Amino acid sequence: MERDRIPEAVIRRLPKYYRYLSEQLRAGEERVSSSGMSRDMGLNASQIRRDLNCFGGFGQQGYGYNIEKLRGEIMRIMGIDARQRMVIIGAGNIGQALAGYGGFAREGFLAVGLFDTDSTVIGQRVSELVVRPVAELAAFLRRQPVQVGVICTPAAAAQETADRLVQGGVRGIWNFAPCDVQVKAGVAVENVHLNDSLFVLSYRLREDGSEG
Amino acid sequence: MERDRIPEAVIRRLPKYYRYLSEQLRAGEERVSSSGMSRDMGLNASQIRRDLNCFGGFGQQGYGYNIEKLRGEIMRIMGIDARQRMVIIGAGNIGQALAGYGGFAREGFLAVGLFDTDSTVIGQRVSELVVRPVAELAAFLRRQPVQVGVICTPAAAAQETADRLVQGGVRGIWNFAPCDVQVKAGVAVENVHLNDSLFVLSYRLREDGSEG
DNA sequence: TAGATTGTTAATCGATTAACAATC
DNA sequence: TAGATTGTTAATCGATTAACAATC
Numbered sequence: 001m002e003r004d005r006i007p008e009a010v011i012r013r014l015p016k017y018y019r020y021l022s023e024q025l026r027a028g029e030e031r032v033s034s035s036g037m038s039r040d041m042g043l044n045a046s047q048i049r050r051d052l053n054c055f056g057g058f059g060q061q062g063y064g065y066n067i068e069k070l071r072g073e074i075m076r077i078m079g080i081d082a083r084q085r086m087v088i089i090g091a092g093n094i095g096q097a098l099a100g101y102g103g104f105a106r107e108g109f110l111a112v113g114l115f116d117t118d119s120t121v122i123g124q125r126v127s128e129l130v131v132r133p134v135a136e137l138a139a140f141l142r143r144q145p146v147q148v149g150v151i152c153t154p155a156a157a158a159q160e161t162a163d164r165l166v167q168g169g170v171r172g173i174w175n176f177a178p179c180d181v182q183v184k185a186g187v188a189v190e191n192v193h194l195n196d197s198l199f200v201l202s203y204r205l206r207e208d209g210s211e212g
Numbered sequence: 213m214e215r216d217r218i219p220e221a222v223i224r225r226l227p228k229y230y231r232y233l234s235e236q237l238r239a240g241e242e243r244v245s246s247s248g249m250s251r252d253m254g255l256n257a258s259q260i261r262r263d264l265n266c267f268g269g270f271g272q273q274g275y276g277y278n279i280e281k282l283r284g285e286i287m288r289i290m291g292i293d294a295r296q297r298m299v300i301i302g303a304g305n306i307g308q309a310l311a312g313y314g315g316f317a318r319e320g321f322l323a324v325g326l327f328d329t330d331s332t333v334i335g336q337r338v339s340e341l342v343v344r345p346v347a348e349l350a351a352f353l354r355r356q357p358v359q360v361g362v363i364c365t366p367a368a369a370a371q372e373t374a375d376r377l378v379q380g381g382v383r384g385i386w387n388f389a390p391c392d393v394q395v396k397a398g399v400a401v402e403n404v405h406l407n408d409s410l411f412v413l414s415y416r417l418r419e420d421g422s423e424g
Numbered sequence: 425t426a427g428a429t430t431g432t433t434a435a436t437c438g439a440t441t442a443a444c445a446a447t448c
Numbered sequence: 449t450a451g452a453t454t455g456t457t458a459a460t461c462g463a464t465t466a467a468c469a470a471t472c
Contacts, residue, residue, distance in 0.1 A: 007462075007463070008462090008463095009462085009463060009464090010463095011412060011415055011416075012408075012412060014411065014412075014415065015405065015407065015408035015411040015412065016408065018411065019390070019391070019407075019408075033428080033429060033430085034429075034430075035429080044464070044465060044466095045465095046464075046465050046466065046467090047463085047464060047465070049429090049430065049431065049432090050431085050432085050463095050464085050465090052430095053430085053431060053432080057430080057431070059429075059430050059431080060429080060430070060471090060472060061428075061429050061430045061431080061470075061471045061472045062427075062428045062429050062430080062471070062472040063428080063429070063430085063472065064428085064429065064430080065430090077415065078411045078412075078414055078415045079414040079415055079417060079418040080411055080414050084414060084417075092313075093308075093309040093310075093312040093313045094309050094313065096305075096309065097305040097306050097308065097309035098305075100305045101304075101305045101306065101406075103390065103406070103407060104406075104407070104410060107407060107410075107411075109410060109414075147417060148410075148413065148414075148417075171417055172413050172414070172416065172417045173413075174409070174410060174413055178231070178315065179231070188413055188416035188417055188419075190409055190410070190412055190413035190416070192404065192406065192409055193227065194313075194315070194316075194404065195227065195231075195315060195316070195319060196224075196227035196228065196231075197386070197402055197404055198316060198319075198321060198360075198386060198402070199226065199227040199230065199290045199292055199319075200223060200224060200226075200227065200290075200402055201360065201384050201385075201386055201400055201402035202290050202291040202292050202296065202321075202360075202384070203223055203226065203289065203290045203291055204223075204384065204400035204402070205291060205296075205359060205360075205383055205384045205400055206291040207400075219438075219439070220438095220439095221438085221439060221440090222439095245452080245453060245454090246453075246454075247453080256440070256441060256442095257441095258440075258441050258442065258443090259439085259440060259441070261453090261454065261455065261456090262439095262440085262441090262455085262456085264454095265454085265455060265456080269454080269455070271453075271454050271455080272447090272448060272453080272454070273446075273447045273448045273452075273453050273454040273455080274447070274448040274451070274452045274453050274454080275448065275452080275453070275454085276452085276453065276454080277454090
């Protein structure tokens with residue numbers, strides 16, 4: 001069965017569905033309709049039905065969607081039903097925060113290594129991890145498969161870090177450095193550009209002020 | 213002069229232009245053409261010309277764009293030519309990292325307050341700031357104008373925090389909590405949903421794997 | 425069966441890209 | 449003037465929304 005390519009816009013909404021369904025499940029709800037989700041999430045009901053239908057007919061006419069089942073399907077589609085191992089490169093503010101944040105482990109993303117080049121932080125303990133020298137990264141990756149590499153270095157070191165990760169077999173890069181990185185085909189990059197996000201907020205501050 | 217509304221997609225690209233132009237300026241370049249930017253940034257040249265033209269004709273036929281001037285215009289448009297003051301609510305991993313990160317201050321965004329409800333962290337020094345009790349937030353905001361409120365609390369406290377910030381006159385919310393918050397019209401919200409971002413990466417890991 | 429709600433098609437909207445006349 | 453490159457219009461593409469027949 002050949003599935004159509006999933007539109008980019010739909011993929012970006014999946015985590016939001018997942019979040020909503022998890023909440024509803026926790027609240028003890030059993031089923032939900034597209035109009036109910038529309039009301040709660042502020043999305044158009046047609047869009048919700050269309051989105052969910054990209055992956056197959058999980059709904060039932062006259063009933064709606066079973067929350068537990070739909071949530072399970074979305075987990076499977078996003079690949080968060082399996083455990084993923086992550087290494088974090090750069091033990092500065094952001095790197096340490098991500099290493100210490102329990103929210104990812106709770107969803108199955110486990111940080112197994114934290115690396116830096118700065119000898120003053122190497123050896124320090126951060127949460128469950130001890131900061132290792134980046135020079136050991138290649139050997140580390142040879143010993144154990146790692147799915148996700150998190151770049152938390154300064155911009156100047158980001159590309160080299162990406163290269164090392166890809167060289168070591170990592171196929172997903174989560175990039176927090178304030179620059180873009182180039183990777184070969186088959187490697188996924190997801191950027192978290194905090195400065196960019198802050199600038200967009202800054203733009204909207206003015207926009208709303210002058211319109212209101 | 214009535215300006216057309218700027219498309220959402222263009223606004224999200226502005227920080228990327230800014231980043232590119234800053235780099236070029238640092239490298240000593242003076243002018244750039246849309247085709248040069250296209251090559252370097254991986255965007256379509258038509259799109260670049262169209263984007264930049266949303267704000268007025270900064271270019272010159274046969275010459276291109278003056279980097280310093282264009283960068284200045286984009287700064288002005290995004291509102292990052294002026295200083296902005298931020299308060300951070302939640303002194304956990306993320307809140308502390310943002311308070312300590314120098315990259316925002318360098319762009320004119322200054323963290324002036326860090327708040328938490330946990331008495332074990334209140335009073336602690338984080339970078340230049342001392343963690344204050346959230347109970348003092350209202351009084352703090354009365355004493356000095358703050359443009360941006362950064363929510364770094366757990367999901368359960370996010371909405372209440374947003375309400376307190378808006379009540380205190382903050383008109384821009386940078387939300388790092390893993391949930392959405394509701395605010396009245398005229399308040400801008402920019403979300404940084406780290407879990408969502410990680411899930412999208414996770415989806416692409418599978419996608420590329422099965423296609424490659 | 426009647427009511428509710430999906431899945432899906434058609435219509436609309438917005439964003440991207442190609443093409444080229446205008447102009448520096 | 450000739451060459452380069454913008455600004456802008458027209459064509460294409462993709463995403464959203466409305467509408468409704470299918471069906472539980």
